[in-house]
Amino acid sequence: xxxxxxxxxxxxxxxxxxxxxxxxxxxxxxxxxxxxxxxxxxxxxxxxxxxxxxxxxxxxxxxxxxxxxxxxxxxxxxxxxxxxxxxxxxxxxxxxxxxxxxxxxxxxxxxxxxxxxxxxxxxxxxxxxxxxxxxxxxxxxxxxxxxxxxxxxxxxxxxxxxxxxxxxxxxxxxxxxxxxxxxxxxxxxxxxxxxxxxxxxxxxxxxxxxxxxxxxxxxxxxxxxxxxxxxxxxxxxxxxxxxxxxxxxxxxxxxxxxxxxxxxxxxxxxxxxxxxxxxxxxxxxxxxxxxxxxxxxxxxxxxxxxxxxxxxxxxxxxxxxxxxxxxxxxxxxxxxxxxxxxxxxxxxxxxxxxxxxxxxxxxxxxxxxxxxxxxxxxxxxxxxxxxxxxxxxxxxxxxxxxxxxxxxxxxxxxxxxxxxxxxxxxxxxxxxxxxxxxxxxxxxxxxxxxxxxxxxxxxxxxxxxxxxxxxxxxxxxxxxxxxxxxxxxxxxxxxxxxxxxxxxxxxxxxxxxxxxxxxxxxxxxxxxxxxxxxxxxxxxxxxxxxxxxxxxxxxxxxxxxxxxxxxxxxxxxxxxxxxxxxxxxxxxxxxxxxxxxxxxxxxxxxxxxxxxxxxxxxxxxxxxxxxxxxxxxxxxxxxxxxxxxxxxxxxxxxxxxxxxxxxxxxxxxxxxxxxxxxxxxxxxxxxxxxxxxxxxxxxxxxxxxxxxxxxxxxxxxxxxxxxxxxxxxxxxxxxxxxxxxxxxxxxxxxxxxxxxxxxxxxxxxxxxxxxxxxxxxxxxxxxxxxxxxxxxxxxxxxxxxxx
RNA sequence: GGACCCGUAGUUUAGUGGCUAUAACGCAUCCCUUACACGGAUGAGGUCGGCAGUUCGAAUCUGCCCGGGUCCACCA
Numbered sequence: 001x002x003x004x005x006x007x008x009x010x011x012x013x014x015x016x017x018x019x020x021x022x023x024x025x026x027x028x029x030x031x032x033x034x035x036x037x038x039x040x041x042x043x044x045x046x047x048x049x050x051x052x053x054x055x056x057x058x059x060x061x062x063x064x065x066x067x068x069x070x071x072x073x074x075x076x077x078x079x080x081x082x083x084x085x086x087x088x089x090x091x092x093x094x095x096x097x098x099x100x101x102x103x104x105x106x107x108x109x110x111x112x113x114x115x116x117x118x119x120x121x122x123x124x125x126x127x128x129x130x131x132x133x134x135x136x137x138x139x140x141x142x143x144x145x146x147x148x149x150x151x152x153x154x155x156x157x158x159x160x161x162x163x164x165x166x167x168x169x170x171x172x173x174x175x176x177x178x179x180x181x182x183x184x185x186x187x188x189x190x191x192x193x194x195x196x197x198x199x200x201x202x203x204x205x206x207x208x209x210x211x212x213x214x215x216x217x218x219x220x221x222x223x224x225x226x227x228x229x230x231x232x233x234x235x236x237x238x239x240x241x242x243x244x245x246x247x248x249x250x251x252x253x254x255x256x257x258x259x260x261x262x263x264x265x266x267x268x269x270x271x272x273x274x275x276x277x278x279x280x281x282x283x284x285x286x287x288x289x290x291x292x293x294x295x296x297x298x299x300x301x302x303x304x305x306x307x308x309x310x311x312x313x314x315x316x317x318x319x320x321x322x323x324x325x326x327x328x329x330x331x332x333x334x335x336x337x338x339x340x341x342x343x344x345x346x347x348x349x350x351x352x353x354x355x356x357x358x359x360x361x362x363x364x365x366x367x368x369x370x371x372x373x374x375x376x377x378x379x380x381x382x383x384x385x386x387x388x389x390x391x392x393x394x395x396x397x398x399x400x401x402x403x404x405x406x407x408x409x410x411x412x413x414x415x416x417x418x419x420x421x422x423x424x425x426x427x428x429x430x431x432x433x434x435x436x437x438x439x440x441x442x443x444x445x446x447x448x449x450x451x452x453x454x455x456x457x458x459x460x461x462x463x464x465x466x467x468x469x470x471x472x473x474x475x476x477x478x479x480x481x482x483x484x485x486x487x488x489x490x491x492x493x494x495x496x497x498x499x500x501x502x503x504x505x506x507x508x509x510x511x512x513x514x515x516x517x518x519x520x521x522x523x524x525x526x527x528x529x530x531x532x533x534x535x536x537x538x539x540x541x542x543x544x545x546x547x548x549x550x551x552x553x554x555x556x557x558x559x560x561x562x563x564x565x566x567x568x569x570x571x572x573x574x575x576x577x578x579x580x581x582x583x584x585x586x587x588x589x590x591x592x593x594x595x596x597x598x599x600x601x602x603x604x605x606x607x608x609x610x611x612x613x614x615x616x617x618x619x620x621x622x623x624x625x626x627x628x629x630x631x632x633x634x635x636x637x638x639x640x641x642x643x644x645x646x647x648x649x650x651x652x653x654x655x656x657x658x659x660x661x662x663x664x665x666x667x668x669x670x671x672x673x674x675x676x677x678x679x680x681x682x683x684x685x686x687x688x689x690x691x692x693x694x695x696x697x698x699x700x701x702x703x704x705x706x707x708x709x710x711x712x713x714x715x716x717x718x719x720x721x722x723x724x725x726x727x728x729x730x731x732x733x734x735x736x737x738x739x740x741x742x743x744x745x746x747x748x749x750x751x752x753x754x755x756x757x758x759x760x761x762x763x764x765x766x767x768x769x770x771x772x773x774x775x776x777x778x779x780x781x782x783x784x785x786x787x788x789x790x791x792x793x794x795x796x797x798x799x800x801x802x803x
Numbered sequence: 804g805g806a807c808c809c810g811u812a813g814u815u816u817a818g819u820g821g822c823u824a825u826a827a828c829g830c831a832u833c834c835c836u837u838a839c840a841c842g843g844a845u846g847a848g849g850u851c852g853g854c855a856g857u858u859c860g861a862a863u864c865u866g867c868c869c870g871g872g873u874c875c876a877c878c879a
Binding site for chain 1: 805806807808809814815816817822825826827828829832833834835836837838839841842843844845846871872873874875876877878879
């Protein structure tokens with residue numbers, strides 16, 4: 001660290017910018033957060049969420065990473081050997097989309113290798129700036145231990161995961177209907193779907209049955225060419241007589257059978273429905289249950305196929321318009337009713353999803369629902385009700401996990417196919433990672449005798465890699481230490497990705513390692529704007545962390561983040577940042593008062609005065625209450641009790657009460673409060689270090705380091721609680737009540753607090769004589785006596801104060 | 804439609820059966836007291852969403868209702 005300035009000559013005002021940047025450099029240089037597996041202390045390992053390299057850190061990141069860092073710093077102070085590695089998520093669709101945007105290219109129109117190279121290059125360009133944002137808010141990861149989800153080791157582990165799943169009979173390839181994003185042109189999984197409320201229209205369209213009109217309502221007329229059947233409810237009297245007959249599809253004139261099935265809702269639309277391959281999941285169920293033919297009207301790029309005849313090549317949207325126009329002019333469109341309905345969209349691009357048949361790789365897990373619920377119950381959830389979200393998701397699972405992606409930049413599928421019989425050949429474990437486009441398959445000859453293989457071009461869903469983060473983190477260490485950090489102690493993450501990241505990681509860990517991946521899960525909420533609206537670019541209510549940091553300190557930002565409970569969303573409120581900065585200044589100022597008091601005194605000195613015993617007793621309670629809260633991940637509660645002690649007991653009252661003694665007292669009287677002042681300051685900087693690491697470090701460096709000899713407050717250990725002294729506490733309570741009463745008198749008289757009192761009489765059952773000197777000086781009374789008094793200020797305490 | 808969370812001063816919030824319901828911001832009045840005016844002291848402000856019940860006693864427990872939110876499902 002740069003030479004610290006002498007305490008006395010330090011700036012009157014605290015310059016957070018200067019201090020924070022200086023301390024960041026100091027922590028870096030001194031490797032304060034370096035993880036050493038050989039160091040003593042029980043390991044506490046954190047499965048850090050690897051953020052996606054996409055532009056910059058947003059306020060939600062700042063919020064949740066600050067929260068997890070508060071936990072990490074607390075554990076470090078408690079003497080745990082904290083394994084807190086860093087990672088970035090930079091493979092697959094998010095990175096591709098970012099690169100396409102930044103470099104103005106289209107992955108599908110470029111040479112594959114060139115596009116991958118461009119992605120790699122862009123990632124490297126962005127990374128240093130990207131990480132700097134996290135460092136700036138004081139994230140105490142060991143950044144020398146980081147993975148990138150596209151690096152060779154991560155590719156190896158992802159591919160190994162599939163090979164292991166394959167061994168366990170959970171990896172399969174199937175030509176089946178699957179969720180498909182026509183914009184990204186890839187199959188996707190259920191977890192990547194989102195619901196979007198979109199306007200649509202119920203169109204009453206005329207089919208013909210035996211020459212008679214049959215009106216069917218549909219929102220998707222463009223699927224008419226893919227219509228393969230018609231369904232009505234078996235008990236629906238309106239349509240009973242039609243069951244078993246054939247209907248003619250308008251515009252396309254092919255015949256389809258009319259069936260009865262209980263899945264039809266008679267009250268919806270016309271109560272009779274056309275089944276197309278595929279309009280929705282019910283269509284898919286009917287397709288399977290009734291063995292219906294497959295008619296593909298929509299191609300993988302979202303355009304209509306040759307099956308659509310003259311509509312071929314139109315987009316879904318355009319085809320819908322064109323067909324409706326044609327139906328109308330043919331008199332086959334009877335009625336249109338506008339509706340709002342939810343549509344599945346791809347969460348990355350908001351494109352409406354289609355169900356399209358294709359050959360894809362899946363991970364089989366639908367058979368494991370019961371097990372999954374059991375695994376979920378083995379975790380300690382914070383807050384505990386979040387387990388419901390998990391259970392709800394598991395119970396609602398309907399698809400196996402589709403993991404192949406028809407994209408370019410990501411972890412390659414470690415698979416080749418026999419050119420002749422299409423048998424899949426998986427890579428050999430010992431050759432990983434592989435790229436089938438470059439590397440050769442592990443066998444020379446297929447079972448069928450063919451020696452020619454074609455590489456799989458698809459890549460893996462990013463979640464295949466992300467779901468391995470505990471393993472990715474552990475493998476940053478030499479092999480002999482890996483079992484020490486797994487299962488990990490904590491997974492901190494946002495609650496909205498329980499169904500993605502948490503679920504997948506838990507599943508994989510149980511299947512691969514037969515173990516939970518972590519013991520504790522801490523779910524953070526997200527940041528809303530001051531009105532409680534979710535922040536989003538489209539609403540224009542985004543608050544950028546750099547804007548906040550331009551105005552407030554990183555300590556203030558963390559103080560704000562530390563004020564919310566786990567799992568609770570928080571509104572961005574400037575006043576919380578103001579409060580954070582106020583705390584920083586207060587600590588700075590009180591430290592400046594204490595500094596000369598503790599500059600030199602016998603460190604073996606003892607406390608002898610009752611009020612000093614009182615504050616130490618309060619400190620002791622604060623330390624244990626804070627620890628209790630922290631141990632349950634209730635850091636906001638910890639912050640509250642520390643704040644209350646520091647502000648009310650210590651600054652507003654104790655310091656005022658002992659000031660006179662500190663300046664004017666006898667050597668023994670001075671020594672007593674010096675010992676207490678030092679103990680309090682030394683404890684407060686440790687207690688608050690998880691929240692406001694910068695100011696606490698600065699105060700520690702300036703005033704405490706030379707006494708204590710540890711290089712950083714963050715390595716200095718949790719404060720040791722002094723003895724609780726109940727009789728001193730009783731005295732303290734009375735003294736505080738009297739002090740408040742006198743202050744009130746003076747306020748009512750509208751005079752300065754230093755205006756002298758002629759006489760102060762106190763009546764109470766507690767013997768407070770030992771505190772009278774301090775009290776007398778603080779209220780500036782000429783005489784203080786114990787005796788009959790007139791005014792009850794709190795139960796059992798009466799006071800008479802005369803000017 | 805299913806599940807879950809939340810509703811306490813103007814705002815944010817503490818408080819899971821018991822003293823007169825917390826605190827911060829804001830507001831009002833006063834005070835330049837040698838750590839801090841980037842501060843301090845004092846004060847005003849709440850029928851704890853509503854109704855009913857359990858209980859000696861309910862912000863707290865139960866039921867119903869109202870309001871806000873999230874996740875999941877619904878996509879004809």
